Amino acid sequence: MARWAPNARDRLTTAALDLFREQGFAATTVPQITERAGLTTRTFYRHFADKREVLFGHDARAQAQTVLEQAPPGLSTAEFVAWGLRVMATRFEGLREDMRLIQELIDADPGLQERALRKRELLNLIVRDALRDRGLSEQRSRLLADTTVSALYIALDQWLAGDGGVQIDALAVELLASLRADLDGIETA
Amino acid sequence: MARWAPNARDRLTTAALDLFREQGFAATTVPQITERAGLTTRTFYRHFADKREVLFGHDARAQAQTVLEQAPPGLSTAEFVAWGLRVMATRFEGLREDMRLIQELIDADPGLQERALRKRELLNLIVRDALRDRGLSEQRSRLLADTTVSALYIALDQWLAGDGGVQIDALAVELLASLRADLDGIETA
Numbered sequence: 001m002a003r004w005a006p007n008a009r010d011r012l013t014t015a016a017l018d019l020f021r022e023q024g025f026a027a028t029t030v031p032q033i034t035e036r037a038g039l040t041t042r043t044f045y046r047h048f049a050d051k052r053e054v055l056f057g058h059d060a061r062a063q064a065q066t067v068l069e070q071a072p073p074g075l076s077t078a079e080f081v082a083w084g085l086r087v088m089a090t091r092f093e094g095l096r097e098d099m100r101l102i103q104e105l106i107d108a109d110p111g112l113q114e115r116a117l118r119k120r121e122l123l124n125l126i127v128r129d130a131l132r133d134r135g136l137s138e139q140r141s142r143l144l145a146d147t148t149v150s151a152l153y154i155a156l157d158q159w160l161a162g163d164g165g166v167q168i169d170a171l172a173v174e175l176l177a178s179l180r181a182d183l184d185g186i187e188t189a
Numbered sequence: 190m191a192r193w194a195p196n197a198r199d200r201l202t203t204a205a206l207d208l209f210r211e212q213g214f215a216a217t218t219v220p221q222i223t224e225r226a227g228l229t230t231r232t233f234y235r236h237f238a239d240k241r242e243v244l245f246g247h248d249a250r251a252q253a254q255t256v257l258e259q260a261p262p263g264l265s266t267a268e269f270v271a272w273g274l275r276v277m278a279t280r281f282e283g284l285r286e287d288m289r290l291i292q293e294l295i296d297a298d299p300g301l302q303e304r305a306l307r308k309r310e311l312l313n314l315i316v317r318d319a320l321r322d323r324g325l326s327e328q329r330s331r332l333l334a335d336t337t338v339s340a341l342y343i344a345l346d347q348w349l350a351g352d353g354g355v356q357i358d359a360l361a362v363e364l365l366a367s368l369r370a371d372l373d374g375i376e377t378a
Binding site: 082117176185 | 265267303340362375
């Protein structure tokens with residue numbers, strides 16, 4: 001077995017999702033995953049802390065920070081949000097079947113739901129930091145980050161439930177525009 | 190000991206928070222709480238599932254649903270949001286010291302943080318249902334509920350950190366107005 005395995009992370013993810021599909025999440029072990037992928041368990045643990053973590057490897061968080069730092073200059077806050085949603089949405093394209101399986105597994109397991117909540121909170125923090133770096137106040141960054149991530153998650157659910165004909169970021173941006181309309185005239189009661 | 194204890198819930202909460210303050214959360218037992226309150230453990234468990242639940246008894250969730258159903262007619266969506274924030278904020282007034290203690294205890298305990306996240310998710314669902322009952326779409330209700338609850342939580346943090354001179358709902362509404370400005374011109378990138 002080669003010491004350096006090309007695309008090890010992707011191969012491990014594919015092997016793991018195939019096994020989860022075939023025999024269920026609980027019944028699948030790390031040695032089974034590595035055997036299927038033709039890699040060592042040591043390589044597995046270099047990429048994932050545990051079996052659960054494979055389910056959260058596809059998403060935008062790991063790279064979100066770097067990506068947000070590469071935003072083109074001169075964007076307004078709203079343009080930056082739309083740009084970030086576009087970049088994050090791109091990473092999900094072509095992964096619809098995998099994402100559906102992952103969502104089913106999470107829905108069926110309270111432990112996974114808890115981890116999913118923590119992952120979402122992590123993404124909130126990354127977006128919040130990016131907004132604060134652009135000069136927004138702490139509170140304003142926090143609210144806009146929570147709102148943007150919420151719009152992304154709702155759009156992802158819509159995309160997973162539909163026929164995939166629409167773009168995730170277009171759905172998210174449309175939701176944010178609706179939110180803006182719903183908050184029209186907001187003032188202290 | 191009387192079979193029917195007036196204000197049992199409040200007495201248990203006061204006794205529990207006093208003991209948490211004096212000797213810490215972990216060291217406090219349910220029998221200690223009931224002894225201090227002059228009530229039976231049976232009464233305790235009629236009001237709270239466990240010791241942790243006392244920390245989440247002060248907040249708006251238990252009554253939020255009923256309250257949201259009592260909104261005056263003819264409000265716009267934004268007016269309904271501001272009205273709901275006003276009602277929820279009212280319930281925290283006078284509880285600033287208790288809320289600070291509760292926040293400190295939650296910050297120090299991952300198990301409590303997890304429960305706090307789930308409580309927040311529950312409030313999200315209550316607000317979402319109330320908005321859907323007013324005719325908003327599923328997705329739109331979900332985003333506006335997440336956003337409104339996020340604004341409430343951020344405002345609560347500001348209120349707890351400050352001198353209490355401002356009103357929670359005024360802070361939340363101001364944040365929502367800022368969010369609206371930040372989303373000005375949102376469209377697909």
